[in-house]
Amino acid sequence: MDYPKSVPSVGLVNSRFVDENPVAGTPGSLIPAVWGNSVTEELLAVITAAGMTPSENVNDQLLAALKTLLNLASPMSSRVTEVSTSKALMPEELGLVLISASATETTITLPAASSLSGVRDVVVRRTDNSVNRLVVQASGNDRIKFHTHLSPNGYPFLVLMGAGDWWHLRSDGASNWWPVGRFDATPLGRIVLETTTAFSPGGYGALNGREFLRSEWPWLWDHAVQSGMLRAEVDRAGGWSSGDGIKTFRAPEVRGEFVRVLDEQRGVDTARAAGTWQTGTNITGDNGAAPAVQGIANIATVGADPTTFTGLCYYVSATMTENLGSTYWGMTRPRNIAYPGRLKLI
Structure with missing residues (x-):
């Protein structure tokens, strides 16, 4: 666009x-039709x-259009x-998208991450604390590039779990959305203890051997497959199971159990695989003597009042207690204290 300099008679x-x-x-300058039409088309193109x-x-469409386009030109809209x-x-x-799934299961589909839309940012944040599933879905064949250590191509969707859970995503204009930040970046599959029986936002579930659909939790299934702790359903113990072998899988069941650090070639707790279950055993004490086994069925009667007892209980019979220096003793x-166990699901 320019002045009509190529028309000598314009003046x-x-x-x-x-x-x-x-x-x-x-005389004053003339405005030729071709130039007037050109200027008008330039302005209409913006609108x-x-x-619009x-x-x-x-009379303010051009201003409104410029505000809209400038807003879109910024990766993060206001x-x-x-x-x-x-x-x-x-x-x-796009910008800050506040989502409530309190009424029903909800799916939010992102715009195409194409070269036409360019680099764009969005923050998707959940506002409700219901049990309804909330899915943030990429458009078409687009992918969300999270947990790429499990799947280099990422995944077609993610889930928001709990009020306040959020992800900040950025498109690259080439069919991908990349995580820039999120509410809780604790690694997938990590076990944590809580001081509340409620579920904290950010992607946590109970550590209760729950069955999952592979199609709904593909990243968690990939984690299970690559964990070295995947077993058949009948032999899963504290590991992952392959579920029905087709559509489902199952998380570890750890409720009510004591957790022991895996030996990993140290030689203290040999021949153990990760996630395997071990029964309680009577073992030789630190003094080299084997523990007494008399009266085990009545062990609850041994020792002093449990409200005042401050140490371990040692015994040789159902009616006697021994001190730590005894030749024969058992424990x-x-x-202990019981805390709710949680598993990072995404």
Whole structure:
């Protein structure tokens, strides 16, 4: 776009339009139709690119269009969009997207991560704490590049778990959304202890041997397959199981168990595989003597009042206690605290 310099009869002065001067007897510049149409088309192109319909009766469309396009040009829009039902997000709705799945299971589909849309950012954040599944789905064959240590191509969707859970995603214009940040980046599959029976947001589930669908938790299934702890359902113990062998798999069951660090070639607890279960055993004490086994069935009667007892309970019979220096002794379950166990699911 430029002044119509190529038209000599237009009457430009110093390459600019001038007014008619009756006193001096000089005519004003002319505006040819081709130039007027060109200017109009340039302005209309801006308005239509912003998704607006040109109108003769609206005088601020160009300004509104520029605001919209400048907003879209920034990777992170300043827009806040609230969603309470399944929908496909439009490019102009990206920014902070607040999602409630309190009414039903919900799927939010991201816009295509194409060269046309360019580099775009979105923060998807869950606002409700219901048990309804909330899925953030990539469009078409696009992928979300998380847990690429398990699958280099990433996954077609992720789930938001718990009120306040959020992911910050950035498209690369080449069919991918890349995580920039998230609420909880604890590694997938990690076991943690909680001081609450509620589930913290960020992707946690109970450590209870739950059965999962492979199609709904593909990254967790990949983790199980590559964990070295995947077994048949009948032999899963504290490891992962292959479920029905087709559609399902099962997480470790650890409720009520004591956890022991895997030996890993140290030679203290030999011939153990990760996630295997071990029965309780009577073992030789540190003094080299074998423990007494008399009266084990009545062990609950041994020792002092448990509310005042401050040490371990040693015994040789159901009615006697021995001190630590005894030649023969056995040990009851030590005093302990039970905390809820949680498993990082995403």
